[in-house]
Amino acid sequence: MPDRRLVPIATRPHDAPAGGLGALWSTFKEAAAHPGVLRGTRALLRTNQVAGFDCPGCAWPDPAPGHRTAFEFCENGAKAVAAETTRRRVTPDLFAQWTLAELAGQSDHWLEAQGRLTTPMYRAEGAARYTPIAWDDAFALVARHLNDLASPDEAVFYTSGRTSNEAAFLYQLFARQLGTNNLPDCSNMCHESSGRGLGTTIGIGKGTVTLDDFAAADLILVIGQNPGTNHPRMLVTLEAAAKRGARIVAINPLREAGLLRFAWPQRPLALLGRGTAIATDYLQVRLNGDVALLTGLCKAILAREDAAPGTVLDHAFIAEHTDGFDAFAAPVRAADWATLERESGIPRAEMERVAELYLASRATIACWAMGLTQHHNAVDNIRMVVNLLMLKGNLGRPGAGACPVRGHSNVQGDRTMGIVERPTAAFLDRLGAHFAFTPPRHHGHDTVDAIHALHRGEARVFFALGGNFHSATPDTAYTAEALQRADLTVQVSTKLNRSHLVTGREALILPCLGRTERDVQAGGEQWITVEDSMGEVHASRGHLAPASPDLRSEVAIVAGVARATLGDRSGVDWAGLAADYHRIRAAIEAVIPGFDDYNRRALEPGGFRLPNGARDRVWHTETARARFTAIEVPEMKLESGQYLMMTVRSHDQYNTTIYGLDDRYRGIIGQRRVVMMHPDDIAAAGFVEGQLVDLHSHFDGEVRSAPAFAVVQQALPRGCVCTYFPEANPLVPARSVARESNTPASKSVVVTMTASVSPAG
Ligand SMILES: Nc1nc2c(c(=O)[nH]1)N[C@H]1C(S)=C(S)[C@@H](COP(=O)(O)OP(=O)(O)OC[C@H]3O[C@@H](n4cnc5c(=O)[nH]c(N)nc54)[C@H](O)[C@@H]3O)O[C@H]1N2
Numbered sequence: 001m002p003d004r005r006l007v008p009i010a011t012r013p014h015d016a017p018a019g020g021l022g023a024l025w026s027t028f029k030e031a032a033a034h035p036g037v038l039r040g041t042r043a044l045l046r047t048n049q050v051a052g053f054d055c056p057g058c059a060w061p062d063p064a065p066g067h068r069t070a071f072e073f074c075e076n077g078a079k080a081v082a083a084e085t086t087r088r089r090v091t092p093d094l095f096a097q098w099t100l101a102e103l104a105g106q107s108d109h110w111l112e113a114q115g116r117l118t119t120p121m122y123r124a125e126g127a128a129r130y131t132p133i134a135w136d137d138a139f140a141l142v143a144r145h146l147n148d149l150a151s152p153d154e155a156v157f158y159t160s161g162r163t164s165n166e167a168a169f170l171y172q173l174f175a176r177q178l179g180t181n182n183l184p185d186c187s188n189m190c191h192e193s194s195g196r197g198l199g200t201t202i203g204i205g206k207g208t209v210t211l212d213d214f215a216a217a218d219l220i221l222v223i224g225q226n227p228g229t230n231h232p233r234m235l236v237t238l239e240a241a242a243k244r245g246a247r248i249v250a251i252n253p254l255r256e257a258g259l260l261r262f263a264w265p266q267r268p269l270a271l272l273g274r275g276t277a278i279a280t281d282y283l284q285v286r287l288n289g290d291v292a293l294l295t296g297l298c299k300a301i302l303a304r305e306d307a308a309p310g311t312v313l314d315h316a317f318i319a320e321h322t323d324g325f326d327a328f329a330a331p332v333r334a335a336d337w338a339t340l341e342r343e344s345g346i347p348r349a350e351m352e353r354v355a356e357l358y359l360a361s362r363a364t365i366a367c368w369a370m371g372l373t374q375h376h377n378a379v380d381n382i383r384m385v386v387n388l389l390m391l392k393g394n395l396g397r398p399g400a401g402a403c404p405v406r407g408h409s410n411v412q413g414d415r416t417m418g419i420v421e422r423p424t425a426a427f428l429d430r431l432g433a434h435f436a437f438t439p440p441r442h443h444g445h446d447t448v449d450a451i452h453a454l455h456r457g458e459a460r461v462f463f464a465l466g467g468n469f470h471s472a473t474p475d476t477a478y479t480a481e482a483l484q485r486a487d488l489t490v491q492v493s494t495k496l497n498r499s500h501l502v503t504g505r506e507a508l509i510l511p512c513l514g515r516t517e518r519d520v521q522a523g524g525e526q527w528i529t530v531e532d533s534m535g536e537v538h539a540s541r542g543h544l545a546p547a548s549p550d551l552r553s554e555v556a557i558v559a560g561v562a563r564a565t566l567g568d569r570s571g572v573d574w575a576g577l578a579a580d581y582h583r584i585r586a587a588i589e590a591v592i593p594g595f596d597d598y599n600r601r602a603l604e605p606g607g608f609r610l611p612n613g614a615r616d617r618v619w620h621t622e623t624a625r626a627r628f629t630a631i632e633v634p635e636m637k638l639e640s641g642q643y644l645m646m647t648v649r650s651h652d653q654y655n656t657t658i659y660g661l662d663d664r665y666r667g668i669i670g671q672r673r674v675v676m677m678h679p680d681d682i683a684a685a686g687f688v689e690g691q692l693v694d695l696h697s698h699f700d701g702e703v704r705s706a707p708a709f710a711v712v713q714q715a716l717p718r719g720c721v722c723t724y725f726p727e728a729n730p731l732v733p734a735r736s737v738a739r740e741s742n743t744p745a746s747k748s749v750v751v752t753m754t755a756s757v758s759p760a761g
């Protein structure tokens, strides 16, 4: 094949335990490589401490106050902190030197490496560059645009999940006083399917377990999650469970190193050994084969019940607490093993074996993340997990429950604060009553709807409180067009990213403080609050000097925009709230149930836990019972030459922030534009490792292409391939979404591949 294009592939097999010396070394390198090493080290020692700040890395909860070590951070939390505490700065000089087009020619890794944003910047219509703008002028500009809109629904207010409770609450209040519920957030691309699946079955869109439950579980399922990279502190919890003999079953198409073995890098002796085995059982399910697999487990369990009626299931729980059992059980009993084996890729005997583990367990926890939530049938995935748990009453008792492991450190809190495009009537009633206004009732745009609305020209102002909308969303080319059609795009950010470069006709960059930094307002030094993945709310206080004197807090920015826009139309004392965040928390307490005595309890060591009905076996569903759901097993119909592709995170990134080019645990070094395939699939397609291929996705008669991905081997099920997010996002169609949750199906992309031909040839 003369025109076969090859690139050298560097792989380094990873056979050490996850964590371990590698993680310690990487943490050290990360801190040392950043010119802010001292600043970074000081910050690390404050990470997740009682008087310190909440790690911006992930939403895994902190151990109880007495059980924290001096080093409550992980390798990837260290990267997140180092990225924020870097001494590199993006000053107006950089924007004077580089045009937007030139900056857009640089990689995401390069943009991130330029350091912290320092100065508000403005791009005038048609201008090639950003120029500095004063804060008040920036606020006035946003106000003019918002007030010129024909309807407030022409504005979109996006949030990414690092935003504090205080900023999030003010932000949604502002949007609703303006008159819109257009409050999409990163959740819409993340755990929305969990929220929907849990909300409709157990009456709360959140998990039901706490860290204590992990100490009491006999069996822990880890489904569609890569904690070694994305929630490394969870491995400490899993290791403790493994050591006391709990069984851990991993359900994942990839053999993720973190689920195999782990050595806690903060415990020196552990580094010398082989680490602790984590997963006792590993089911390498086919992509989106989870409903088939879980149906197989339930089928085996029901068969045991039918053989010895009344002895296998938790009949008391099912009778007292649930409904829908018969409708759920009938199709499961009728399901045919051949279909379940084909769709899951797991032999019947394996499913029966794991079903026995489930039956032997007195208390079972099911954890999951994006491997379940980003498919067309994602909401059904979650309901199927709930079905399985309920067969043995594994909800609302010690050691058992549902555990969606959240992403961004405060993504759950932002939702609690009312960042949601479909608010409940009860929430709006209380918000309106407290602030004496009439909130809009009609639902707003979620993330995918916002893209379409911008594309159609129906949304004209796009405002982002954090995040990187351009690169995190699907269908990159389409989303870029959508953003470019806006009159104004505004990004409140800490670091440079591609959303600053693909802009509306006019654009603003508003640089803000990060978690690690001191936040001083008119009323003195402030702290903020966050809610972790298990519903615990606690304070976070930064200690470092701000990266630039010109930064403002997210709260101050939101209040500034609100005051400039609404003026006398709003009865809210925006300046007063921004001067002292205690006042914001007092308002939250008045509007949102569960926040009693907020200002005091948030400061207690470890904070406080929000009420959770399902945990207490109180079900806020339509029928006041927990609900079994009949779920259809989806059948994957691929044509010859087609593969199912997932888009995942490497070990060296935080979503769209690219720290480096290695994926250590998967052994892929120095390269991100790769497509991982089973060796037999590589051979069958006539490819060789290192060959460049073009990827083409197929959806609803449309084809999208992305060029030049290097083929690398990886132990995946046949027919399943894997690429990295965000490189592969141009292939994810914006209309290819999960039913009910509207979450992009970024783990179910149908692709074909063709050999890349060199541009010359
Ligand atoms: N260091 C670091 N930490 C992070 C992030 C980061 O980018 N970097 N991102 C944060 C955010 S916002 C989030 S949401 C979380 C994400 O945390 P994860 O959900 O762990 O992230 P992904 O990389 O998307 O990995 C998805 C996992 O699901 C598996 N998977 C894919 N498809 C399927 C499937 O069909 N079935 C099953 N059973 N498994 C499947 C993949 O092999 C992979 O192991 O991490 C958070 N923490």
Ligand SMILES: Nc1nc2c(c(=O)[nH]1)N[C@H]1C(S)=C(S)[C@@H](COP(=O)(O)OP(=O)(O)OC[C@H]3O[C@@H](n4cnc5c(=O)[nH]c(N)nc54)[C@H](O)[C@@H]3O)O[C@H]1N2
Pocket: 159, 160, 161, 162, 163, 186, 187, 189, 190, 191, 370, 374, 407, 408, 465, 466, 467, 468, 469, 472, 473, 474, 492, 493, 494, 495, 496, 497, 512, 513, 514, 515, 554, 647, 648, 649, 654, 655, 656, 657, 725, 726, 728, 729, 732, 746
């Ligand atoms: N194909 C594919 N697409 C995906 C996913 C996938 O698995 N596959 N995952 C989806 C998921 S789970 C998520 S959560 C989304 C993530 O979507 P987003 O949350 O929109 O993206 P991030 O990359 O996390 O945002 C990074 C930017 O946030 C800004 N930032 C960082 N810290 C702060 C802060 O403290 N304050 C403010 N104001 N800004 C800050 C920085 O400027 C940084 O560049 O992506 C989704 N997209």
Ligand SMILES: [Mo]
Pocket: 186, 189, 190, 191, 406, 407, 408
């Ligand atoms: Mo996420």
